[in-house]
Amino acid sequence: MALQKKTIRLLILEDSQNEAERLVSLFRNAGQATRVHRLTSSDDLAEALKQTWDLLINAPHSENLDPSEVIGAIRRQAKDIPVIQLTAGNDAEAITEALMLGAQDALPQGEDEWLILVANRELANLEERRARRSAEVALREAEKRCQLLLDSSVDAIAYVHDGMHIYANRAYLEMFGYEDVEDLEGMPMIDLIGATDQSAFKTFLKNYQTLEGNAELACSGIRADGESLKTRMHFSPAAYDGEPCIQVVIRAENDSAELQKLREISSQDPVTGLLNRNAFLEVMDAAVERAVNAGQSASLAYIRVDRFAALQAEIGLADSDQLLGQLASLLRAHFSAGTQLARFADDVFTALQPGVTPQQAEPELRKLLAKVEGHLLDIGGRTVQTTFSIGVAGLDEKTAKAQDAIERAHRCADELGDGNALKLYNPADELAAAASRGNIVAMLQQALEKNSFRLLFQPIISLRGDSFEHYEVLLRLLDPQARKCRRPSSSAPPTMQGWRPRSTAG
Structure with a gap:
């Protein structure tokens, strides 16, 4: 369970104001901060859907607005709002109908603990979907930047799938003497390898999938004009246009011994x-x-x-x-x-x-x-x-x-x-x-999960003979080892371990 919770924006379709408030109390008693709107009409629904909501709970029936109309409106507008449909009883037919309409779940009205568990699950799923969409946007932006970097890189870089070129940048084309990337598309990479090294290259490429991470191969290359050049190829797993492939970075092998020694020193x-x-x-x-x-x-x-x-x-x-x-x-x-x-x-x-x-x-x-x-x-x-x-x-x-x-x-x-x-x-x-590291949110979360809070009531006697009974309510956190209430000193200010709200009872 996440250690930090945000405020839930909750829609409720329920004719009874009291029942709606009871549902809100369920969430707040479960530790969820909640902002609520109760739907009362079709116009109200249309206005509400202009905003962002986290969850919708439908009563079994409503005189103001049919639950199926609400679900249909959400689907028509392609809103990502999880819907929980309450039913009048444990009626399999009603539950199936609600799920077919588009509700994420349906359960009998009055099953409060079940409702909270289902709501928590749907809220967690909603957060995952939102995070995924944000990640997809960030990924597309990153891919655009990477493409610009690839195109302008001074290193010769190509992407190879099943031994065939699917992309090559300008530096790669210049290294091998080609004018246009279309000249390389679909060309086997082995055609750019010297005849004496082709067998070793085939074996290397075949075994590369079983290698750990990056790998290198020194071999001779053949330019478009037939000229030979010594190269060192760096292979690493990658993806291009969503397809798994191999990224190949090629550098001319000049002073290779010194460069190799420098690379080793920089990583050791x-x-x-x-x-x-x-x-x-x-x-x-x-x-x-x-x-x-x-x-x-x-x-x-x-x-x-x-x-x-x-x-x-x-x-x-x-x-x-x-x-x-x-x-x-x-x-x-x-x-x-x-x-x-x-x-x-x-x-x-x-x-x-x-x-x-x-x-x-x-x-x-x-x-x-x-x-x-x-x-x-x-x-x-x-x-x-x-x-x-x-x-x-x-x-x-x-x-x-x-x-x-x-x-x-x-x-x-x-x-x-x-x-x-x-x-x-x-x-x-x-x-x-x-x-244990003193994370306050974690301590509170652990106390809530283990039921480690205790309310203590201390009578307050009126010196003026007041007929009402007054109590001071003390919130105490149990010590995890001794299972005894932690008591702050009388002079200490209110803290997490000694919050002192005032309460009266008559």
């Missing part, structure tokens, strides 16, 4: 030789894309060196670099060749294991904990021993951003105060974790 941490933070974030982005689009799960381990600041103060900066280098070597020896290792921060390593879930990675990581704990490091002529704290999070089809997985693993590692331990991220603990 100089102390450990592992990937640096920026390079690892690119690897994570590619892993998230594979998880979402191809269902290829992965496991991220956030490995923090325990008490690194104290060790650094003890052995000095130079020797602490030596310590990190030896730990990096230990990690290389422990993990398989397919694992992407990086130095993510001063005292943090990260390991991305493709094709495994956190539960599957746990035994290997626990072996790593035991190995490091029993390993003696020779640093500058002295023996040093350290341990790891490891937080683990998974990448799956629900992972929207790489940063989300990194933050989850980071939080798990931070919760291991004593060190030399491992913790797997559990989605069910997310709300509790946010509440």
